[in-house]
Amino acid sequence: MAGTYGIGAFIERYIRQFSTRWWGGVRCRVSFYVSLALFLAAAFFTIFFFIESDRLLKAEMRGRALAFARHLATMLLPDIAAERAGELDRKINPAFISFDGGAADPDLRTLAVYDRSGRFLVGRTRQEAPHRAVRVPQTGPAEAESLQASLTAETRQMQEPLFRRAAAGIYEVILPVRTGGEVIGFVRLGLSGEWHAARYTANARKAAVILVIIVLIGLAISRAIAVSITKPLSELSAAADELKRRNWSAPVPVQGRGEISRLIETFNDMAQTLLQREISLSRGNRDLFILHTAGLDLMEGLDIDALLQKTAARAEDLVRADTVALATVDQADREMKYASVSGGKATALAGLERAIEAGGIYNWIASYGTPLLIQDAQSDFRLNGELMASLGIRSLMTVPLWSSNTMTGLLTAFNKKGGGAFDKHDLRLFTVFSNLVSSALQNASLYNDLKTNMDELEEAQGQFVRAAKMAAIGELAANVAHEVNNPLTSVLGYTTHLIKTLDLPEQQKSMLQMIEQETLRVRKIIRGLLDFSSQRSSWRRPADLLQPLRETVALLQGVAESGGVRIFEEYDGAPVVAYMNENEMKQVFINIATNALQAMPGGGDLRIRVRSAGRNEAHVEFADSGVGIAEEHRARIFEPFFSTKTEGGGTGLGLSISYRIVQNHGGRIEVESAPGSGSVFRVILPLVRQDAAARAGAG
Missing domain, CATH: 3.30.450.20 (PAS domain)
Structure with a gap:
């Protein structure tokens, strides 16, 4: 079958x-x-x-x-x-x-x-x-x-x-x-x-x-x-x-000059036209797909650094460029530098002190405001021919990036893959892509500005809340000082007098001593409340930051040795001058160092480092090898009355007072910690200019 x-x-x-x-x-x-x-x-x-x-x-x-x-x-x-x-x-x-x-x-x-x-x-x-x-x-x-x-x-x-x-x-x-x-x-x-x-x-x-x-x-x-x-x-x-x-x-072979030959010639021309249109349509669909994908990818990103990397990589695929670079103007020295480079010549371009576009190309685009296509880069009058030859750059096209009618940078593609030169179609496609990049960068910039404003607003709200708390604490402290301090002084005075004048049995004497210690602790709490609620501006002057730091180490050295803690001082001794109140700053250092010692009950290492971040800030780091801080507690350690110590071990005001003091000095405190890995408290303070520091040293 x-x-x-x-x-x-x-x-x-x-x-x-x-x-x-x-x-x-x-x-x-x-x-x-x-x-x-x-x-x-x-x-x-x-x-x-x-x-x-x-x-x-x-x-x-x-x-x-x-x-x-x-x-x-x-x-x-x-x-x-x-x-x-x-x-x-x-x-x-x-x-x-x-x-x-x-x-x-x-x-x-x-x-x-x-x-x-x-x-x-x-x-x-x-x-x-x-x-x-x-x-x-x-x-x-x-x-x-x-x-x-x-x-x-x-x-x-x-x-x-x-x-x-x-x-x-x-x-x-x-x-x-x-x-x-x-x-x-x-x-x-x-x-x-x-x-x-x-x-x-x-x-x-x-x-x-x-x-x-x-x-x-x-x-x-x-x-x-x-x-x-x-x-x-x-x-x-x-x-x-x-x-x-x-x-x-x-094409179909053409023989003779008859009607059929002319028909075949017409068919070949038509087929060639259709093929070219098919290629053009396919290329257009590819370009449209890449543009669509790139647009979605760019619009999803709000981090400017990541967005710059995506921009260069996407542009490289879009126009089949060997290298794509995004240049922006550095606001510090007003020089145009590359913010992101992707492709075969990324290392060579990133190593340049200034972008290739700086000068002739930038001036041209800034004057005319239009994209620029250069098919022979080594002979163009707007470029350095020797530099182009050394880098192997044959052709390039540059489009401006705009934000609210202001040119914020240049997006440049170097050397088309395959050895050819860029054409007008590539330039049109690159221009459309640059518009997407401009919108994405503007959105990211607006987002970052909004985030900064939100952070500032949140900080302002936090300061307002803390101010409200301090106002409440100040009022409470005033009342407590007025209502409790006088009776507390009487209790403390009579208790001390009884201990010194009476010959009491040991049991009754130990009870009176306990009353005396607890009374002293209550008075300490009241004084802490008064200090925390105080809103007076302290007197500050240019002073060496190392002086209160050395005094703190000397004060706590005995306690550290008794607890098996080794203190390492890692600074060269050169003066680090900042506007500060030395007593307040010493109080900050004592609070942070004391917490570090208490975090190492079985002994450990405490490293104190001082370094300058450029010419503007000084960093004082206290790095311990203690138990660390749990993640859920890390965000609350500067709140008033918050403490992780056992009952009776602390008031929860030390770090709050330290944070307020550093903030009043125009600085901030940063914390890095993980359970079981120790903690790093970093006090950051603004430095004094050299002329003021010289006067402070002379004084």
Whole structure:
């Protein structure tokens, strides 16, 4: 069954292929019409040949008969006039006999002579001839009787020779014999048409063979003509199918200068145009997709540094550039520098002190405000040719980045991949992309500004809350100091007096000492509340930051050694001058260092570092190897009354007071910590200018 199905499918496929490519195609129709035309022409020629052959045969027989009859009439004229039958018989007998005894004329069947009245004088038939020729048809008795009959009156009255068909295959000629314009008798000849018919048949056979040959040659010629006509059309049709399947690669060959050649040329031009438009459309779709993807990617990012990196990478893919760089103006030194570079020449460009675009290109774009395409960078007057040659830059295009009608930077693509130069299409695409980049950078800048404003607002709100807390604490502290401090002083005074004057048992004495210690602790809390709530501006002057730091280390050295903590001082001793109140700053350092020592109950290391961040800030770091701070506590360590120490171990005001003091000095405190990895408290203070520091040192 499978074999039968396979054979059937093959036959069906072959018939379909034959019917579609040949039987139903142009070549079949051309061959059919050409063959039909040749066949009709051959048929017309054959019919014309047969008709003309029949006419010529009849004309030949008539001519022979008339010539023979006139010859006999001339020869028999005297005997006919004298009606000498014997002489006439003697003279007509040789007409049936040749010199060698054979038939003189194989077509002569009957011969008779009549007088002027149409009466039979003498006559012969081939059967009556004394010597009959072999293989010559014989006449019968009916022919003899017909000869002996007298001529009809109609026949006798004729003036011209009479040619008629007497019997099957017998043609007769009756010729009047005249002398002096008077008919004196008649000569009657009967000729057989069999020999001429044989010739006619032979000619017909030859004509049929020639017709068949002509038809075959015509078919071959029609096939060749059809192929010559339809081969270009078939190639054109195949090319059209390939074009429809988008697989057209080479133009159809053009031969000659005819209509089909012009049609093929037109098709090639059309196909080339369609191919170019297809390529252009595909390229446009690719560019649109990259632009769309790049736009989404750029709009999603709000971090400027990450956005700059994305911009260079996306632009590199978009215009097939070897390297893409984004240059901005550095506000510090007013020089144009690269903010982001991506591609093969990223290292070389990033190492330049100033951007390539600084100078000629920047001035040009700033003056005209339009993108710039340079296809020969090494000879352009706006660029340094030697620098371009050393960097291997052949061509570039630069587009400006705008923000609120202000040029904020330049986006530049260097060297198109593949060795070619950038064109106007690349520049248009690059310009559209630069608009997206400008919008994305502007959005990111607005977001960062908004974030900064929100942070400042949050900080202001925090300060307001802390101010409100401090105001409440100040009011509370004032009330406590007024209501509690006096009784507390009395309690503390009497307790101390009792301890010193009375000789009490040890148990009662220890109780009084506990009352004294707790009273001192309460007084310490009250003083802390008073200090925290105080909003007075302290007196500050330029001073060396290392002095209160050294005093703090000296004060806590004994406590550290007793707790197994080693203190490392990491600073070179050079003065670090800042506007500060030395006592307040010493209080800050003591609070932070004390917390560090308490975070290392089993001993450890405390490293104190001092370093200058440029010329503007000083960093004082306290790095311990203690237990660290939990993440949920890190954000609250500067809040008033917040403490992670056990009950009775702290008031929660030390870091709050320290933070406020540093903030009043124009600085800030940063914390880095993780549970089990220790903590780093960094006090950042603004430095004093060198001239003020010199005056402070002189003082």
